[in-house]
Amino acid sequence: MEYSYESMKKAALKIFYKGVAAVSPEICVRKNLALKNGSIKIGKSSFSLEETGKIYLVGVGKASAAMAGEAEATLADHIDDGLVITKYGHSVPLKKCRLMEAGHPIPDENGVKATCELLSLISCAGPGDLVICMISGGGSALTPAPVEGISLADKQETTRHLLACGATIHEINTVRKHLSLIKGGQFCKNVNGANVVSLILSDVIGDDLDIIASGMTVGDGSTFNDCRDTLLHYRLWEKIPIAVRQHIESGISGTIRETPKPGDALFANVHNYISGTLSHALSAAEEESVKSGFNTLVLSSMIQGEATEVAKVLCAIAKETELWDRPLKRPACLLSGGETTVTLKGTGKGGRNMELALAAAINLQDSKKIVILSAGTDGTDGPTDAAGAFADSSTVKHAKKIGLSLESYLADNNSYIFFKELGDLVVTGPTMTNVMDMQIVIICD
Ligand SMILES: Nc1ncnc2c1ncn2[C@@H]1O[C@H](COP(=O)(O)OP(=O)(O)O)[C@@H](O)[C@H]1O
Ligand SMILES: O=C(O)[C@@H](CO)OP(=O)(O)O
Structure with a gap:
């Protein structure tokens, strides 16, 4: 069967929706x-x-x-x-x-x-x-x-820092629990x-x-100690509001109860x-992928790490499939999911799935026919109205044609605007469920 980018994207979206539906x-x-x-x-x-x-x-x-x-x-x-x-x-x-x-x-x-x-x-x-x-x-x-002595504004500022620094949800919530x-x-x-x-x-x-x-x-x-360790690790200890710092110090010294x-x-x-769980969603996605005629493999439901790094690994496996039919013969579909992190450096608009897709596009420019969909199962990626985005082997070519530089959009964490310009956003609206993010990678001849 001859696959076009459009048919591969359509198939990826169908697989994504099946996964989401299974965890309604x-x-x-x-x-x-x-x-x-x-x-x-x-x-x-x-x-x-x-x-x-x-x-x-x-x-x-x-x-x-x-x-x-x-x-x-x-x-x-x-x-x-x-x-x-x-x-x-x-x-x-x-x-x-x-x-x-x-x-x-x-x-x-x-x-x-x-x-x-x-x-x-x-x-x-x-x-x-x-x-x-x-x-x-x-x-x-x-x-x-908020506990006594800490205002909503203090919590908002602390949350903003934690979300932007690349901390995992385990680390972020350790701090949240103690405030x-x-x-x-x-x-x-x-x-x-x-x-x-x-x-x-x-x-x-x-x-x-x-x-x-x-x-x-x-x-x-x-513990309160873990909070301080996390904030020190991400160099936030001096940046967070003083009331938050004092509260954590009081917890460490035992003045405030754990x-x-x-x-x-x-x-x-x-x-x-x-x-x-995401694992349930991936099993349903796997079933749909097999039904659609793809040799299918669920890589992991526990993907974490910086979105751009995760993109490199997923693209490497996709290209291995394209070149050597390993770990699957084409037409193939690799499924994964989890929660990546983005250490924000720029001032653009985006989310971790769109950032992953943007980095993937760069990594796929020397491939032949690969499509990646990365999207949040809740229907929202970062502070945007998109769930995620598609990237494929031709994304770089199309972007160049209309004068977009992927590297500069990536450096500014501006993935939403990039994919909006290209017409490759995945927009689902709120799905009413939430089991992290999913990646669907389709590799064809
Ligand atoms: N411009 C951006 N580019 C990439 N990621 C971003 C950007 N702005 C915010 N984020 C990330 O979006 C995350 C929050 O988005 P959201 O989809 O609501 O997360 P969750 O689904 O975990 O609640 C934060 O972790 C933050 O790092
Ligand atoms: O509420 C939370 O603590 C987190 C994890 O459950 O969810 P979200 O990342 O969607 O904010």
């Missing part, structure tokens, strides 16, 4: 939540309706409104009260829960208000009650509850001994419960279950 909030919640024989089953936990007091449904994260919608459909009139905090544009109509939208990835005033309301709602719970949480990535930025009254398990301090059960859609490498949305219902394995740790009695009635 509805599917993930339906698999893990049921009402059966007078009991609510969530993950491996079961709560008899007769013995349970009030039932609260809460949610935080980009997928939380859609997750709560599915939970409402199952639990219907059994929910007594609820509140969901999601990112602007990620709402779906809810019947039982109040819905509040807030800023992401930089927290804002609406996030502060919403988090205050969330904490006030769950403080109505008590022994015998059940608090059901729908948690997904994005939850950290959406729930700013917060809700993150790092502290949500559970407010439920007065009620049962807490969380369904969690994972958007972090390794599916670490204490990292996704800063683990508000999970014991925190990190976040609750795994095994703390606070978590005796708390259960956390992963409801969907």
